[in-house]
Amino acid sequence: MGDTARDSEKKQVEIFRRMGSEGRLAAAVELTRISRRLLLEGVQRRHPDYDERQIHLETIRLTLPEKLFHAAYPEAGESLP
Numbered sequence: 001m002g003d004t005a006r007d008s009e010k011k012q013v014e015i016f017r018r019m020g021s022e023g024r025l026a027a028a029v030e031l032t033r034i035s036r037r038l039l040l041e042g043v044q045r046r047h048p049d050y051d052e053r054q055i056h057l058e059t060i061r062l063t064l065p066e067k068l069f070h071a072a073y074p075e076a077g078e079s080l081p
Helices: 002-046 052-061 066-072
Strands: none
Touching: 002 052, 052 066
């Protein structure tokens, strides 16, 4: 049982190597796109009262450190409850 994780990891590394750099980049971009979409959908479900701008800002807020978010979006304090 202890070797299963190691065997799985070896298989995954083998698959990634066969994909080549372009394939790995494409997979990373797709995973990023999917995770952002899931994050946006989660914000929509948690805050059904938010308008599109609030949903957009909250999604960004969840991906940035707080100081950076407020520096980049100083108006967000007025938009988000």
